[in-house]
Amino acid sequence: MARPDQIRFRRSTLGEDVYEALKGLVLEHSLSPGDRINIDALAREFAVSPTPIREALARLEADGLVRKRPLVGYTVSPLLTRAEFDAMFEMRSLLECTSARWAAERADAAHREAVSAEAATTVAPQEDDPDGWHAAFTALDARFHDLVAEASGNGLLRDGIDRLHAHLHLHRRYFPYAQASATVEEHRRIAAAIQAADPDGAEAAMREHLARARERHLAAFD
Amino acid sequence: MARPDQIRFRRSTLGEDVYEALKGLVLEHSLSPGDRINIDALAREFAVSPTPIREALARLEADGLVRKRPLVGYTVSPLLTRAEFDAMFEMRSLLECTSARWAAERADAAHREAVSAEAATTVAPQEDDPDGWHAAFTALDARFHDLVAEASGNGLLRDGIDRLHAHLHLHRRYFPYAQASATVEEHRRIAAAIQAADPDGAEAAMREHLARARERHLAAFD
């Protein structure tokens, strides 16, 4: 039985779509930190009215990705200062180490398997499209950490980690291509500890992973 | 030199005010968990247009205090389930114990003093106005924990704790009047450890405080 080509399933609302699109623009630095955001211009660009734009911006502000000055306008949140960068990794370490520990302690077989599977996947380096590679690798990293957080069994912890991960994008765009394999290897070690139900090992592996990731990103401050 | 009676200092915008007002209504259960929220009715009540209401609701949704079903409307987030309650206190323990530890390790004299001062203040029981007493005590508790978080020196940690504290209000309204003094005493012990620059002591005191607070609130599930 042939189905109509286009069923209007609009599960999400316009404001929702705008939020996702806008978030993507900020995270991939199509809107650079510090840029002013013109509501009317965005409305024209997305072909919607300013109202859903305002709604999306309000949510993004709660996420800390944009800032609002009354009667002046929205701006993309500025680049992280060194102090904010340190605070973020301190917080990530606190949250994610516990996430890994709990995942090792509590996760069921399906979650452990999902974590291991994600850690096993790789993205092929694409010399001709560094931006695409960067995006793919970033997405891979985000998925892995989110899967671990999901396996921890605490939804609030998962939300907090996700929120922090978004802040990571407010850092200067920098990608240590040469060390991508190191990241993957660290992920594998975490996944193995979780698979083996070794809380201490999982926490330690995550702690080392974050410490190294911090070092890698630190180079961007030069 | 006489100044005009009314300088329109409107630092905050309308949407901001609505957000604060609405948040207050939710936190004090003037809007009960599960209640539907009629945007137009709220707009009439606050004497503003629906737009700032929508903006405030979008932010409250990001905070997790209200939920939105597309093309249906907003509702106040439902009461915490037992599992969510446990997850929340698990998360609070993780965040606040570290908060207390870092405050003891790093805070400057002014912050330590502020924490101690807040721990020393009390609210007089008001038999004739239990709601007012409850509100005052809740505010006191929130201020104390926020001051400790501020003293920890990590703004992200402070934000996370504040966010969680709001969720606490989604619990069934219950107040162990008889044990208010116990709470104050526990606060004093935490403050003393921070004042004495004793990280282990501060963390332990906070851990015990949260464990006891959890027990106190657990009674509301009966």
Add this chain to the structure above:
DNA sequence: CCATGAAATATCCTATAGGATCCACGATGA
């Protein structure tokens, strides 16, 4: 040459109106 003040502009903020969708109620048929 610099500082000060006022006018012009762009933008945000708010209010109102119309279209689209979902929920509830009642009627019909098995």
Add this chain to the structure above:
DNA sequence: TCATCGTGGATCCTATAGGATATTTCATGG
């Protein structure tokens, strides 16, 4: 008696227009 379908009402969602404010620019005086 139960399930299914159609209609009415309420609500949300979107679009557009007008008022208010901050920023910028330019002219003027020191």
